[in-house]
Amino acid sequence: MSIDNNKVVSALGTVKDPKTGLNIIRSKMVEGLKIDNLNVTFTLNVPSDDPQIKSEINFACIAAIQNVYPEANVHVHMAGSGTPNKKGTLPQIKNIIAVGSGKGGVGKSTVAVNLALGLKELGASVGLMDADLYGPSVPTLLGMQGERPKIEKLYGQPKMRPLEKYGISTISIGFIIEPEQAVVLRGPRLGGIIKQFINDCLWPELDFLIIDLPPGTGDIQLTMVQTVPVTGVVMVTTPQELAYVDALKAMNMFKLSNVNVPILGVVENMAWFTPGELPDHKYYIFGKGAGKRLVKESNTTLLGQIPLIQSVRESGDSGAPAMTQKDHLAFPYFKSMAEKTLHQVNLRNEVMAPTQIVKIKT
Template identity: 85%
Template sequence: MSIDNNKIVTALSTILNPKTGLNIIRSKMVDGLKIDGNNVTFTLKVPPSDAAIKSELNFACMAAIQEVYPEAQVHVHMAGSEAGGKADNLPQIKNIIAVGSGKGGVGKSTVAVNLALALKKMGAKVGLMDADLYGPSVPTLLGMQGERPKLEKLYGQAKMRPLEKYGIYTISIGFIIEPEQAVVLRGPRLGGIIKQFINDCLWPELDFLIIDLPPGTGDIQLTMVQTVPVTGAVMVTTPQELAYVDALKAMNMFQLSNVNVPIIGVVENMSWFTPEELPNNKYYIFGKGAGKRLVKESKTTLLGQIPLIQSVREAGDGGEPAVLNPDHPAYPYFMSMAERTLEQVNLRNEAMAPTQIVKINT
């Protein structure tokens, strides 16, 4: 009997990675595949967190191969996958970008959603995690109220499939609770939900996962940096002094020595007011300069200044964000913001090593 290497690879492609739901070939869990007569030998790299199902994966691989070649002698060697966080949590996602602010009401969720959709328009594979558990905005901004993620079993564990809208994948507590239901949770439970969104959600392969954080510097932010390696943070502020002061605190959290998440850049939202009937007029109703001051403090760049335009609010309330419409007056601002974000992420990845999961002793 002659065993075809390609058929073995095809057979193993039916076995799913317990962490991501992708197949083990695509996940690069199979290493050193060798065929010698009837003997098929390879190493299966299993993340430490999935060590309990090594036996199940072993038998699944053997069964898949022997279904094609019943007389094959299959030898599976188990090995732990590389350490360092990226291999164990969301290894299929290239860049994880946190969008944060110091206070609520600055349009952070609107920026996060339009950033995700703009990156998708530029050809990237994008996901969006709504980590603002107390005030989830993504279901409304994407017009997905009432939708529910699909649940499925993977090696006996319940997993969620993120929902898809406008070509991006998304998850939110707003898809799990009723719209009028209040979220009343203490810190540990908040952290547990965030970990579920990471470990129990079958995210596909993505270039970017945009995480819409709640305002401030609380449990959710700490859980996030302790659970996944965040590539960098985008800070959102308005020109107002109050917004700047709080945004500076939020930014400084990312720059703590034991957190050390790079700041990708700053977005100044509601930079000026432009009436629809006077498109060339600018009224600085929230003042000027906070975005540039935050840039100076963070030693980064101004990713964009987004004007306060009534139709941006209307588009978000209607579930069709402004960046979806090339004729929308805010379209060029959001696209420029995304282009600069992409540039800064590329520069960050060229100049710096991948971020590690943060170790914090509390």
């Protein structure tokens, strides 16, 4: 009996990576596969130091191959994660973009959701994490109130499977608690939930993970930059002076030398008011210029100016964001924002080294 290399690879493709839930071939955990008569030998890079997980994945590999070739002698050399998983956390996600603001009420979540949908419209695979634990808006904006993520076991460990809507994978504390339930958590608990959303969610392979941050600076922002390598931040403000002042403070946190997360650009939301019946009219009810001032301070670019349009609010409340409706008045604004963000990410990745996970000494 001869053993076919391709059939062995296919068999190993049924075994899951304990970190991501992807198969171990896609995760590039298998190295040095050799077949000599009935002997099958390879090295398995396991992204875990847990001996129980190593034992289970070892036997899973042997069983998968012997299910196809019962007489095969399978020799698995176990190794640490090594080079296949240099990123460590969320290795299956190419870019992580945080969307932040200085104060609440500037439409940050609306921008985050439409940015995610805009990048999906441009052909990218996208996920959305609602990290605004005190005020989770994503379930409402996507029309997913009352939905619950599925829990599944992976090598004995409970993992959450993100929900999907409009072609994007998403998770939110709003999927776990009741809508009217108050979230009363202190710093360590907040950080623990964010780490669960990162480490205990089976995120698929993604080009982008958009993280909708709470307003301001605090434990959630620090936990995020200490847990994942954030590609860059999109700052959201309105033209109002108060929004600008707070956004500047929030932005400067990411620019601290011991944080050093790139600012991709600025979105000025509610840049002017446009009545639905007068789409060519602009009324600057919140003033002018805050977005451009924030761009100057960050030495980046203006990703977009989004007008204040009643239908944006209505579409968000109804769970059908503007980017899901090509005839929506705001669709071209959000699509342009997504295109400019994509350009900035590509530029950032060309000229800058990957962001490192932040180590903050206290």
